[in-house]
Amino acid sequence: MIKEITLQELDTERFIAEKVRGIRETVGDGIAINALSGGVDSSTVTLLGHRALGNRLRTVFIENGLMREGEAAQVAGWFRELGVTVDVVEARDEFFAALAGIADPEEKREAITQTFYRDVFGRIVKESGARYLLQGTILTDIDETIAGIKRQHNVFEQLGIDPQDAFGYRIIEPLIELRKDGVRAVGKALGLPSEVFTRIPFPGPALSARVIGAVTPERIETVRKATAVVERMLGNTGAFQYLAILHEDRVTGMRDGKRDFGLQIEVRCWDSVDARVAEPTQVPFDTLKTLALEIIRAVPGVVSVTYNIAPKPPSTIEAI
């Protein structure tokens, strides 16, 4: 049973000092590695690990072909400013090959987990000589995995997987006693820029969580373009999260005076505190209309844009 440290109990400087010491003791004079997505958790772990190990921590961003527009360069840029080198590793083909022909949401998650940890990351770890993986697992990830709400792709023990056997490395999880608010406080104290905190949540399976049905490079590109428009145009709503989903069904539309059996994008925008429950944001209708026109203009093949007005539950925030 992991003992929670609440935000009220958290003394950030003491926490950082203890974790830095712990990481140094565990890794000794070895090498550690970590996977950075640019989210708050892995960003905080990256800074903690660098404070403890300096260049003996290798930080990797995996270009899996499922991330948002310009994301790899943006994340690497933030960390360059902080003096941390991020290796961007190209692995698009491997992820798309693993996802080929899969439409079922759970199978997509599984294909991504396997490709990520066993194939791509497993290989990187082997090549690096690292014996330790620093990971940004937080208490909520554990709770959700145990409760069966979400199969987090960074929780192994609870799933009966021994990473040492399965992948050949030991895992260090310095944030495991914290929830998101605690992680933010630690990240801030370590000097993470506010852009990282103000980023909206983004799912582990990345844009593949927003493509209903088959995942192909073309379908991901469609949802990537729609996502860029949604993030640009709904960024000032103050909403908890906003996203675009590409549907499987095609619908009849009209483009340039001709019938066009085209694509359908669903927009979701949520008010929520902790993602457990959520209400659709009351975005002004004019904004929604402008958004729809911009998606149709910017994303080839789209003839229909819908807005989800069902709450969570029974809806979910992401599509899978």
Ligand SMILES: Nc1ncnc2c1ncn2[C@@H]1O[C@H](COP(=O)(O)OP(=O)(O)OP(=O)(O)O)[C@@H](O)[C@H]1O
């Ligand atoms: N493209 C990527 N490159 C490198 N690591 C990644 C990538 N996508 C996900 N990860 C890793 O997988 C972990 C779990 O991803 P998930 O999106 O579920 O994040 P999370 O638990 O909210 O954490 P974070 O806040 O760091 O994104 C991340 O913390 C990160 O270590």
